[in-house]
Amino acid sequence: MPPQENLSAPWSVAEAANYYGFKRWGGGHFSVDEDGYVLVHPEADQRAIRLHDIVEEAKGKGLSLPLTIRIQDLLRTRVVQLNRIFDQAIIDEGYQGRYRGVFPIKVNQLREVVEEIQDAGKSYNYGLECGSKPELMIALAMHKNMQSLIICNGYKDDEFIRLALNGRRIGKEIYLVIEQLSEVQRIIHISKQVGVTPLIGFRIKLSTAGEGKWASSAGEDAKFGLTSPEIIEAIRRLKRAGLTDSVRLVHFHIGSQVPNIQTIKKAAVEASRFFCELHKLGLPMQIIDVGGGLGIDYDGSRSNYESSMNYTMREYARDVVYHIKSICEAADVPVPDIVTESGRAIVAPHSILITEVCDTISKTSVGPKKPTKKRNPLLRDLDAILANEHGSSSLERYHDAQQKKEEAHNLFNLGYLKLTERAEADAIYWQICKQLAALTKGDSYIPEDLESLPQMMAEQYVCNFSVFQSLIDHWACDQLFPIAPLQRLNESPDVDATLVDITCDSEGKVSKFTDVEDVRSTLRLHAIKPKEPYYLGIFLVGAYQDIMGDLHNLFGRVNEVHVFLEDDEDDGFYIEDSIHGFTTNDVLGFTQYDGHMMTRMLKKQIDAATKADLIKPREGTRMLDEYVEILRGSTYLKTT
Numbered sequence: 001m002p003p004q005e006n007l008s009a010p011w012s013v014a015e016a017a018n019y020y021g022f023k024r025w026g027g028g029h030f031s032v033d034e035d036g037y038v039l040v041h042p043e044a045d046q047r048a049i050r051l052h053d054i055v056e057e058a059k060g061k062g063l064s065l066p067l068t069i070r071i072q073d074l075l076r077t078r079v080v081q082l083n084r085i086f087d088q089a090i091i092d093e094g095y096q097g098r099y100r101g102v103f104p105i106k107v108n109q110l111r112e113v114v115e116e117i118q119d120a121g122k123s124y125n126y127g128l129e130c131g132s133k134p135e136l137m138i139a140l141a142m143h144k145n146m147q148s149l150i151i152c153n154g155y156k157d158d159e160f161i162r163l164a165l166n167g168r169r170i171g172k173e174i175y176l177v178i179e180q181l182s183e184v185q186r187i188i189h190i191s192k193q194v195g196v197t198p199l200i201g202f203r204i205k206l207s208t209a210g211e212g213k214w215a216s217s218a219g220e221d222a223k224f225g226l227t228s229p230e231i232i233e234a235i236r237r238l239k240r241a242g243l244t245d246s247v248r249l250v251h252f253h254i255g256s257q258v259p260n261i262q263t264i265k266k267a268a269v270e271a272s273r274f275f276c277e278l279h280k281l282g283l284p285m286q287i288i289d290v291g292g293g294l295g296i297d298y299d300g301s302r303s304n305y306e307s308s309m310n311y312t313m314r315e316y317a318r319d320v321v322y323h324i325k326s327i328c329e330a331a332d333v334p335v336p337d338i339v340t341e342s343g344r345a346i347v348a349p350h351s352i353l354i355t356e357v358c359d360t361i362s363k364t365s366v367g368p369k370k371p372t373k374k375r376n377p378l379l380r381d382l383d384a385i386l387a388n389e390h391g392s393s394s395l396e397r398y399h400d401a402q403q404k405k406e407e408a409h410n411l412f413n414l415g416y417l418k419l420t421e422r423a424e425a426d427a428i429y430w431q432i433c434k435q436l437a438a439l440t441k442g443d444s445y446i447p448e449d450l451e452s453l454p455q456m457m458a459e460q461y462v463c464n465f466s467v468f469q470s471l472i473d474h475w476a477c478d479q480l481f482p483i484a485p486l487q488r489l490n491e492s493p494d495v496d497a498t499l500v501d502i503t504c505d506s507e508g509k510v511s512k513f514t515d516v517e518d519v520r521s522t523l524r525l526h527a528i529k530p531k532e533p534y535y536l537g538i539f540l541v542g543a544y545q546d547i548m549g550d551l552h553n554l555f556g557r558v559n560e561v562h563v564f565l566e567d568d569e570d571d572g573f574y575i576e577d578s579i580h581g582f583t584t585n586d587v588l589g590f591t592q593y594d595g596h597m598m599t600r601m602l603k604k605q606i607d608a609a610t611k612a613d614l615i616k617p618r619e620g621t622r623m624l625d626e627y628v629e630i631l632r633g634s635t636y637l638k639t640t
């Protein structure tokens with residue numbers, strides 16, 4: 001464990017940058033300026049924007065927090081990076097095939113995200129991948145570059161297949177990847193019907209199992225892909241239909257966020273073997289599609305921990321190209337074009353969720369009173385533990401304090417202790433715990449019983465957002481995201497805190513934070529100053545979180561701004577687009593309520609109350625106006 005920072009020591013922005021890990025997980029896109037503000041570097045060069053400025057400008061436009069900030073140039077940078085790195089790996093390995101990447105729409109379906117990706121990838125013939133009918137609808141409409149691919153994964157019905165084949169008719173290179181044997185017959189039937197020769201891929205059920213949180217996408221128990229006997233059967237059926245010339249592609253996907261490069265190498269080798277064998281069976285094989293899985297180093301530890309990855313994008317590209325090449329060479333089979341379906345690695349970094357701390361909860365917010373003479377002996381005992389009159393060890397004091405607190409609660413329940421006395425006992429107990437947490441902080445050995453003290457005594461910062469709407473993977477699968485204040489990084493963060501959201505759900509919290517080693521149970525933040533907003537950024541949230549979030553407690557989609565670099569502007573950016581999140585009326589609509597109807601229902605009751613002289617007519621009107629205004633407003637807390 002690194003030595004604990006001395007809280008009173010002078011603090012520098014360099015220390016802040018190190019503590020919050022911008023360099024480790026930021027990929028050159030985040031830093032801290034000398035005034036203590038977080039900067040984003042959209043193109044990973046010296047051009048930078050203060051995130052705080054973006055928030056202020058958005059608020060000026062009436063976009064309150066929580067707020068999603070999309071850095072469009074950063075998104076473009078990632079698309080270019082992935083393509084360039086693969087192109088370079090192909091040159092370095094003297095590889096004869098091409099790289100033909102596709103973006104899996106599932107990872108972020110929002111139109112402006114898909115548009116930006118398409119635009120940035122135009123000169124690289126970067127295509128799209130879809131896994132459902134609605135996603136194919138997007139792909140068909142948004143795909144304009146006929147040199148780029150559309151890959152269709154996922155379960156397909158007749159409509160899906162017909163839609164894809166119609167795309168073929170207007171000149172698109174669309175692959176139907178067969179996930180299940182039953183799809184073979186359907187593809188044969190419908191392609192005959194519409195008179196279009198399909199392009200077919202096989203998704204292979206590799207025996208190489210994935211690793212990490214999303215490992216169940218591959219391996220023998222996966223719900224996707226064909227086993228080797230099924231592949232042989234599929235070929236037999238396609239042969240009978242005269243469609244073997246359609247089979248050109250081998251696909252696999254070993255799950256998202258693969259932390260270990262060894263898994264990727266193994267899968268690439270196994271899939272290449274399938275590719276070569278299919279070639280030898282006389283199929284005109286052309287493409288290996290290695291799916292997704294390229295990770296994001298959320299904690300910056302470069303390890304094979306599940307929130308990290310022990311490889312770089314460059315290493316990934318090199319390994320994929322190298323292993324496909326060596327297997328094909330050994331089998332004397334011409335190398336294929338390579339497709340990746342990297343989603344997370346493309347979109348995660350561009351989006352930052354901004355929330356504001358709106359309150360704090362502390363167990364010691366009300367401290368003990370000055371001891372009076374006529375004091376319950378139990379309280380006197382607790383006083384003695386707090387003052388450490390007996391010179392006991394921390395562990396002993398903790399055990400003694402716990403025992404006294406329990407005694408106090410028992411006496412209270414039996415009616416022998418007054419509420420004021422119980423309040424005193426609790427206040428002294430928490431004071432003792434706070435002292436012990438501070439005392440043991442930084443000790444190389446902390447007894448087990450005291451280990452949980454820092455988290456227990458951490459302050460809870462109440463943040464204006466919903467974990468369920470905006471950070472669903474943190475709740476659903478314990479995924480970690482880097483979190484840091486946007487300002488005051490030139491001041492020492494002296495409060496150990498955890499975050500809680502504003503849902504009425506105790507699971508709506510963040511109490512695990514990224515760290516180079518292990519996981520932090522608290523995050524050091526600054527004491528909140530009255531009347532000064534304290535913004536927190538939650539970083540790398542551009543993948544999956546946008547769509548998977550839900551309306552728990554009826555908190556809706558958050559406001560959103562799309563930011564571009566602009567040299568002519570003072571602060572180096574402009575907001576191209578702002579999108580308002582859901583209003584209260586919107587979310588009520590999703591649950592079968594109707595705002596107008598509700599207003600009418602309330603009006604009736606107000607009218608009745610006015611008639612009964614419970615309220616004045618003017619008060620009634622005001623009440624109704626306020627109701628309507630809230631319907632039109634955001635679902636989140638209104639802060640100033």
Ligand SMILES: *Cc1c(COP(=O)(O)O)cnc(C)c1O
Nearest residue numbers: 253256257292293341342343344
């Ligand atoms: C989800 C998915 C992807 C995207 O995976 P990432 O790890 O986000 O890159 C790619 N291909 C398929 C088939 C998927 O299901």
